[in-house]
Amino acid sequence: MAGVSARAAEEALQRANAAAPSVHRMNHTYVRPARLRFHSTDLATDVIRTYGYQGRCACGWVGAVRKDHSHARDDSRRHRRESHS
Numbered sequence: 173m174a175g176v177s178a179r180a181a182e183e184a185l186q187r188a189n190a191a192a193p194s195v196h197r198m199n200h201t202y203v204r205p206a207r208l209r210f211h212s213t214d215l216a217t218d219v220i221r222t223y224g225y226q227g228r229c230a231c232g233w234v235g236a237v238r239k240d241h242s243h244a245r246d247d248s249r250r251h252r253r254e255s256h257s
Contacts, residue, residue, distance in 0.1 A: 178207075185230070199256045200230040201248035206237045227251065 205222040212219045227235035227248030233255070235247040 178204075186232070198231050199252060201227060201252045202229075203227055203241055203244045203248060229255075231255070 203225050206224040206226050208221045208223055210219055210221075211217070224237040224239055225241045225244035226237050227233075227244045227246075229248065229251055233251055235244060235251065238244040238247065
């Protein structure tokens, strides 16, 4: 999604969920990279670095930042199992 910030994408997802809530959308969990963005004067460009992963859910839940993708996925699965069953 070139040119779209993470916040704008998240807001678009929330608007879509509010407009047409369904069982699948309210229970959908996924993992997103947690990224750090900064400007490098040496490279004269913006640099994006991934420093971890977060489990997320369409209901609005956001998990802790984890070093490994598998741990973030386990968090999101645990959330889905405990909160949406």
